[in-house]
Amino acid sequence: MMQDLVPIELEPHELDPGPPPKLDWLPLAKLAIDTDYQREITKHSRLNVKRIAADFSWSKFSPVLVAPVSGGRFAIIDGQHRCTAALTLGYEKVPCCIIKATPEQAAAIFTAVNGNVTAMTxxxxxxxxxxxxxxxxxxxxxxxxxxxxxxxxxxxxxxxxxxxxxxxxxxxxxxxxxxxxxxxxxxxxxxxxxxxxxxxxxxxxxxxxxxxxxxxxxxxxxxxxxxxxxxxxxxxxxxxxxxxxxxxxxxxxGDGLSNPDDWAAIKAKVADKLERRLSPPMIATTLRLKYDVVNRAIEELKADA
Incomplete structure (x- = not known):
């Protein structure tokens, strides 16, 4: 079922959204990682990259959030794992959302984007x-x-x-x-x-x-x-x-054993308890078997003797 968006009520406040972003396909060779705030590719991160690569689809690839830096390159703010997966698979360009931000602002945006994600229940x-x-x-x-x-x-x-x-x-x-x-x-x-x-x-x-x-x-x-x-x-x-x-x-x-080998094991256990002079009720309690299962095993052991 499709539904329309419905705004929620907000208290009046001043807002400066900044300049609107631009969307473009950028070469992966021009994207860079600012290690001052970006996370390292850890063992867990590699598993995440492998998961993305194994099921890669552009329909699941949201635009990478980037900001221009010196040298004609762009710092990745959000999307490092997606970019790494795309690079691993041999793609040359990825869709990007380009914003204007200083390194300090980019770090703040990184924290906001990754800290304000609503986790799925x-x-x-x-x-x-x-x-x-x-x-x-x-x-x-x-x-x-x-x-x-x-x-x-x-x-x-x-x-x-x-x-x-x-x-x-x-x-x-x-x-x-x-x-x-x-x-x-x-x-x-x-x-x-x-x-x-x-x-x-x-x-x-x-x-x-x-x-x-x-x-x-x-x-x-x-x-x-x-x-x-x-x-x-x-x-x-x-x-x-x-x-x-x-x-x-x-x-x-009973203990749920159902094949002949299991029954042989039960008889062996019962025989061992009999040798220790335990009564059938005590054997049933000790081996956690039904009383009639123990009696049946005893009868068969007598017949085999």
Whole structure:
């Protein structure tokens, strides 16, 4: 939706905007860096230059702010990284906004331009990325949607949030990048399945991170997701810290190991505890397994003897 600009109210004050700037394409060879106020190209800066170069497009290249200096050259006030990226890619000229300023004024402008930038919030970044069609944004949005959840686009007071909403945008991105969208969907499904899963604020970053860790540590909980969701459906998340919840689920669901090698490992652990004369309930508590899993392992060990 397009909107018109709307002025805001200001107190009357004197204003001297100075001469209007000129726009022109200038040779990169004529641009210079005043080290008295400009930042050095650090390791972090090089990464930024590489990022700009990797996705270079004139449509994203705002004019470089420059001021004339001696020798027919121009000092870069804002745009050093963009210029370095353009130079690295072999371009000879860049669009510039040319202003008249002394070195002292240029330094003050540099401070104002870089100090008065309105940083984008995570919500604004996510919303813009969705609009731009960025894969990461659409990926976490789909993963949440598949779980019946909603990623917020803007700050919403807790009591006004829709059921199963979350604002953990950057965490969801990190989990998806590292483990795939399926894990994000399953973690959100598990939280939403709880008795209080639809309550405002339940699906927060702390619980998402903890639930994702539990699912990563217990792959069987994902392959047997229906049983996992059924068990979590009996729980009020707000009544537990996530560490206690993990122990409770392990006692109910087992340790999540699902292949024959895993079962062999379980039997070996149970056999070791039996040799130490622990009772089945003590073994279940020590190994954090379901009681019936321990009994099954004991029966099979007796049969093998």
């Amino acid at each position: 995570t919500f604004q970044l996510f919303k813009a990325a969705l609009k731009a069609g960025d894969e990461w944004a659409h990926g976490i949005d789909k993963a949440a949607h598949d779980a019946g959840c909603h990623v917020l686009r803007y700050p919403v007071p807790l009591l006004r949030q829709k059921p199963c909403s979350t604002n953990a945008i950057m965490l969801l991105r990190q989990l998806r990048d590292q483990h795939g969208g399926g894990l994000v969907t399953h973690a959100l499904q598990c939280l939403a399945a709880a008795k209080d899963g639809t309550s405002p604020g339940v699906i927060n970053a702390t619980r998402i991170k903890a639930m994702a860790h539990l699912l990563i540590s217990h792959p069987g909980w994902r392959t047997g997701l229906a049983a996992t969701l059924q068990e979590i459906g009996r729980i009020d998340l707000m009544g537990y810290d996530m560490a206690t919840l993990g122990l409770k689920l392990e006692m109910k669901l």
